Amino acid sequence: MDFQYFIELFFGGLTRGSIYALIALGYTLVYGIIGLINFAHGEIYMIGAFTALLVAGLLGYLGFPAGGILIVAALAAIVWTSAYGYTMEKIAYKPLRNAPRLSPLISAIGMSTFLQNYVLLAQTPDFVPFPMLLPDIDWLLEKFNYVLGPSDFFILVVSFITMICLMLWIRYTRMGKAMRATAQNRTMAMLLGIDANHIISVTFIVGSALAALGGVLIASHMGQINFGIGFLAGMKAFTAAVLGGIGSVPGAVLGGLTLGLAESFTTGYVAGNYEDVLAFCLLILILIFRPDGILGKHQVQKV
Amino acid sequence: MKRIVHALVAAVWFMVLCSPIMGLQIQPDKSVVFLWKRLAALGVGIFFASLLWQWYFSSQRASVSLRMPAAVTSAIGLFKQKKTRRAGLGILLVFMLLIPFLPVIGSIYQISILISALIYVMLALGLNIVVGLAGQLVLGYAAFYAIGAYTYALLTTYFGFGFWICLPIGGVMTILFGLALGFPVLRLRGDYLAIVTLGFGEIVRLMLLNWVSITGGSHGISNIPKPGLFGIDMDIQQATVYLYYLCVAAVIVAIVIISRLKNSRVGLALQALREDEIASEAMGINLTRVKLAAFALSSAWAGFAGVFFAAKTSFVNPASFTFMESAMMLSMVVLGGMGSITGVTLGALILILVPEYLRAFADYRMLLFGLVMVLMMIFRPQGLITGERRKYHVTALDGKGEAA
Numbered sequence: 001m002d003f004q005y006f007i008e009l010f011f012g013g014l015t016r017g018s019i020y021a022l023i024a025l026g027y028t029l030v031y032g033i034i035g036l037i038n039f040a041h042g043e044i045y046m047i048g049a050f051t052a053l054l055v056a057g058l059l060g061y062l063g064f065p066a067g068g069i070l071i072v073a074a075l076a077a078i079v080w081t082s083a084y085g086y087t088m089e090k091i092a093y094k095p096l097r098n099a100p101r102l103s104p105l106i107s108a109i110g111m112s113t114f115l116q117n118y119v120l121l122a123q124t125p126d127f128v129p130f131p132m133l134l135p136d137i138d139w140l141l142e143k144f145n146y147v148l149g150p151s152d153f154f155i156l157v158v159s160f161i162t163m164i165c166l167m168l169w170i171r172y173t174r175m176g177k178a179m180r181a182t183a184q185n186r187t188m189a190m191l192l193g194i195d196a197n198h199i200i201s202v203t204f205i206v207g208s209a210l211a212a213l214g215g216v217l218i219a220s221h222m223g224q225i226n227f228g229i230g231f232l233a234g235m236k237a238f239t240a241a242v243l244g245g246i247g248s249v250p251g252a253v254l255g256g257l258t259l260g261l262a263e264s265f266t267t268g269y270v271a272g273n274y275e276d277v278l279a280f281c282l283l284i285l286i287l288i289f290r291p292d293g294i295l296g297k298h299q300v301q302k303v
Numbered sequence: 304m305k306r307i308v309h310a311l312v313a314a315v316w317f318m319v320l321c322s323p324i325m326g327l328q329i330q331p332d333k334s335v336v337f338l339w340k341r342l343a344a345l346g347v348g349i350f351f352a353s354l355l356w357q358w359y360f361s362s363q364r365a366s367v368s369l370r371m372p373a374a375v376t377s378a379i380g381l382f383k384q385k386k387t388r389r390a391g392l393g394i395l396l397v398f399m400l401l402i403p404f405l406p407v408i409g410s411i412y413q414i415s416i417l418i419s420a421l422i423y424v425m426l427a428l429g430l431n432i433v434v435g436l437a438g439q440l441v442l443g444y445a446a447f448y449a450i451g452a453y454t455y456a457l458l459t460t461y462f463g464f465g466f467w468i469c470l471p472i473g474g475v476m477t478i479l480f481g482l483a484l485g486f487p488v489l490r491l492r493g494d495y496l497a498i499v500t501l502g503f504g505e506i507v508r509l510m511l512l513n514w515v516s517i518t519g520g521s522h523g524i525s526n527i528p529k530p531g532l533f534g535i536d537m538d539i540q541q542a543t544v545y546l547y548y549l550c551v552a553a554v555i556v557a558i559v560i561i562s563r564l565k566n567s568r569v570g571l572a573l574q575a576l577r578e579d580e581i582a583s584e585a586m587g588i589n590l591t592r593v594k595l596a597a598f599a600l601s602s603a604w605a606g607f608a609g610v611f612f613a614a615k616t617s618f619v620n621p622a623s624f625t626f627m628e629s630a631m632m633l634s635m636v637v638l639g640g641m642g643s644i645t646g647v648t649l650g651a652l653i654l655i656l657v658p659e660y661l662r663a664f665a666d667y668r669m670l671l672f673g674l675v676m677v678l679m680m681i682f683r684p685q686g687l688i689t690g691e692r693r694k695y696h697v698t699a700l701d702g703k704g705e706a707a
Contacts, residue, residue, distance in 0.1 A: 037494045050324055057329040076323070083320050095360075095681045101493050102440050103680045106637055109442070110676025113630050117670035122325045122341075231626065235505070238498065277509045280502040287499050288487045 009268040010261065015152040015221070017260020018159035022214035023237030024244070024252040025166065026207030032183040032247035033203045034097075039108035040088060041211060042234015043115035046227065047084055048212030049130070049219040050119055052077035056131050069131075077212045085208025086201055088115075094197070112231075119227040127226045130219040151221040162213060163253055166206070170249060179203060183247070232276065236263075239283040245293030254294060306357050313353035314346040321345055359682070399551050411540050414547050418615050420655040421550040422608045427635040427651035428557050428644065429604025434633065435641035436570060437597040438577025440497040443484075443504025444632050447477045447602040449511060449624035451609020456524040456619045457517070466530035470610050477606030478599045485598035489591055504629055511621040523620025527613050550611055554648075557604060562644050569596050574642070627669060634672045637679050640686025649687060 023045050030038045056073040064072070092111045096104045170176035181189040182199045190196050218233070219225045236259060244255025259279065267275045286293065325345060328336045402417065430444050451473040458464040458472065488499050511518045518524065529542040530549060564570045572593045575583035584590050613619050631654065639650025654675075658668035679686065 037498065047324065054323045054327045054329065057333070058327055058335050061329075061333065061335040080320070080323060087316070087320060092677045092681075099680070099684065102438070102497075103684055105440065105494050105497060106633070107677045107680040109630055109633065110673045110680070112673070113627065113634075113669055114673030114677065117667075117673060119324060121666065121670060122321075123328065128329070235501070242498075274509075274513060277506055277513070280506045280509070284487070284499050284502045284506075287491060287495050287502075291491070291495060 005268070009264045011152060011156075012268075013261035013264025014257065015155050015260070016264060017240075017257035018156055018163075019214045019218045019221075019233075019256075020237045020240040020259055021163065021253045021256025022159050022210050022217075023233060024240040024256045025163070025249065026211045027238050027241040028244075028246055028249060028252040029179075029203050029207045031241070032249075033179065033186075033200055034093070034104075035101075036093065036104050036108065037238065038093075038204075038207070039105065039234075040092075040111040040115055041207065042230035042232075042237070043112050043119075044081055044085055044088070044208045044230070045211035045215040045233055045237075046225070046230030047115065047119065048077045048081040048208075048215030049225045049229065050123065050215075050227075051080045051212070052216040052219065053128065053130055053225060060131065074213070074216045077216050078209045081212035081215070082205040082208045084115075085204040085211075089201060089204040094200075112234075116227050116230065123227065125227065127224045129224050130222070132220065132223070149221075151217075155217045155221060158213070158217060162210065166210070167249060175199075175202065235283070236279050239279050239286075242283060242291075242293055243286055245295040248293070248295045251293055251295035258294075306354060306361075309357060310350045310353035314350040317349040318342050318346045396555070400548070402547070411543050414543050415615065416656070416659050418543070418547050418550050418611075420652055420659075421547075421554050422611050422615065423632070423635065423655050424554050424648050424651040425550075425557050425604055425608040425611070426632050427639065427647045428554075428561055429601050429608065430632050431601075431636050431639075431642065431644070431647045432561065432564070432573070432604075433597045433601035434636050435643070435647065436565065436577060437573040437594070439594070439597060440493070440500075440633075441601070442497045442501035442626070442629050442633065443507070444500075444601075444605055445624040445626070445628035446504040446507035447480060447605030448609045448612065448628070449507055449619075449621070450477050450480050451606035452613040452619045452623070453511060453518065453524075453609075454606070455610040455613040456527050459527055460524055466528070466610070466614055470607060473606040473610040474603045475606075477602040477609070481598040481602030482595055484602075485595045489594055501626065501629070504624075504626060508621050508624050511624070519620075521620060521622065523618060523622075525618045527617045527619065529614050529617065546611070546615060553607060553611065557607075558644060558648070564600065565644070569593065569600075573597055577642075630676075631669070631672055634676045636686075638675050638686060640688040643686065643688045646686050646688030 023041065026041050026044070027038060030036060030041070052073045055076040056069050059069045059072060088111055092107045093104050096107055170179060178189070178194045178199055179202070181192070181194055182196055186196050189199075214233075237256065240255035240259045241252045242255070243258055244251030244253070246252075259282065262282065263275045263278060266278050322342060326338050326342045328338060330336060402414070426444065426448060429447075430441065433439050433441050454473040454476045455466070455469040458469050459466075464472075484500065484503050488496055491499060512521055514520075529546060565574075572583070572588045573596075575586065575588055576590065576593055576597075580590065612623075616623075635650040635654050636647050637650075638654065639648065640646030654668075654672065658664045658671075664671065
């Protein structure tokens with residue numbers, strides 16, 4: 001149990017956790033606004049990774065310079081994935097706005113199954129290698145004694161900057177304010193002239209963009225993707241969102257990091273095979289004993 | 304005209320949206336293929352779909368659900384009359400029993416397809432108790448199915464137990480697991496319950512996958528014997544036919560028991576729970592007992608179905624019990640009509656047999672299952688066949704009530 005090993009696990013967990021946090025933000029934003037567990041969010045993340053892969057492949061084929069590929073592919077992934085999120089909301093959730101609570105959830109499960117198989121059929125059922133897009137930054141890592149790989153470093157930096165930007169955006173812009181108002185009370189927000197449909201669309205777009213970013217980052221970290229990666233990642237991110245208190249933005253970040261660290265230390269010190277079991281057990285335990293999470297507000301049951 | 308423009312916009316939007324994933328494919332040698340034809344076909348499809356979508360939402364049907372064709376409605380109406388229903392069921396039953404003797408569809412392959420369809424009918428009926436009647440969304444139903452299948456597989460490999468001992472044990476095991484899951488989730492409702500059951504399903508699957516010393520991990524357990532009949536030796540054909548009859552019998556038993564359950568005290572309490580938890584509690588329904596009953600009753604059928612499944616395939620591994628399986632069972636219940644026994648049976652048969660016989664659809668089955676769930680929720684949330692409520696008519700003022 002040397003210190004070096006501990007530090008490695010710690011940073012590994014932090015990397016993983018920040019990806020979970022990016023995806024968890026999408027769950028939490030949507031849940032905060034329309035009270036729906038967007039089951040297809042994991043698939044959105046998977047689509048983000050796939051779009052980046054395909055665009056990068058295309059650019060590489062056309063002989064684009066290597067440095068630009070990462071940025072263009074990531075931007076393309078973000079744009080397209082946001083469009084997926086927007087379209088999905090319009091088709092599968094908007095018509096069910098006033099339906100019983102379970103209807104949108106079932107619709108979301110259907111959407112998730114649909115998107116998974118859409119990618120499976122349109123692309124391939126096998127794992128595909130993801131190109132190494134991240135730049136080499138060995139000179140920096142030498143100082144850290146290589147506890148961090150280049151992709152870890154990149155993931156940490158990009159995701160933290162993104163999360164801080166998101167929090168500032170929600171806190172200080174008009175749109176962020178409108179979002180918070182809609183989350184608090186949609187009817188009241190509408191009475192005050194906020195276009196709730198617009199806000200909901202924006203929420204889906206922002207959530208999807210974050211998921212796409214997470215998808216690109218993790219895919220270049222792991223080196224391979226397939227159509228099924230969204231399910232597990234989605235479940236874990238959801239666990240993270242619940243852990244932090246669903247509906248709370250700082251909660252999602254906190255929950256993601258906690259889950260990532262917990263998983264990393266379990267894999268490192270206890271048993272490697274059971275990290276997924278740990279996540280699901282954690283999810284069940286939180287939902288049963290503290291459904292409001294760490295930072296969530298307690299909700300009173302209304303008749 | 305406006306609609307056509309709208310549809311064109313939608314078509315272009317979807318073509319752009321799907322252009323990377325549908326239009327590009329990277330070959331192993333890193334070259335990129337453009338698939339324009341696929342995109343064009345998609346655009347045409349979306350154009351017409353969009354016209355339909357607009358027609359539906361503009362004709363003020365949004366509040367009224369999609370009506371079925373008159374022929375179907377009248378057929379259902381006819382079916383609802385007791386006499387025709389009995390005759391129809393009788394004919395269906397005779398037909399089901401004759402199937403193994405019909406040379407055309409009686410081949411061993413066809414019979415094994417029918418067996419799996421019947422197993423899914425059983426699963427859908429069981430899931431219908433907890434989802435359709437009690438309104439508790441369970442997403443981990445495949446876990447109970449897995450527990451049933453592994454109970455038989457493990458007991459027969461390690462202890463040499465036969466099918467007939469394992470069938471009730473499988474049921475009891477799943478009831479125990481159902482109660483074990485039911486107790487902690489009593490306080491949860493709606494979406495949280497759905498997620499917890501999903502987590503439960505995944506935990507069961509991952510345990511089966513990782514506990515290699517007992518379950519064989521991803522290799523699973525093979526050489527599970529088929530059910531015997533008083534020690535008579537049967538070849539594979541006869542054993543399959545025998546298993547088929549057993550499945551028919553099991554489905555009939557399931558239908559009888561569940562339709563009796565529906566109008567029993569517990570069944571009515573379940574339906575009250577579905578409508579409004581707080582109100583039903585105020586009416587004196589013991590929520591704890593009723594919810595646990597729903598979980599236990601529902602999981603038992605998955606256990607039986609699991610035992611049948613293990614006997615049918617004589618091989619089990621965790622890959623048969625993924626979340627996709629749970630989603631598929633849920634889509635059967637949703638398609639057929641939550642709470643309706645006829646509907647759910649029909650839903651299971653449609654979703655298993657149609658992809659099986661229309662080979663063109665076979666690859667697209669999970670895609671279509673997903674689509675079915677979304678579209679049913681939007682256009683016909685009550686399913687193909689609406690669940691019947693028990694109604695009371697007061698025929699005369701002399702206080703004679705008649706149950707219908």
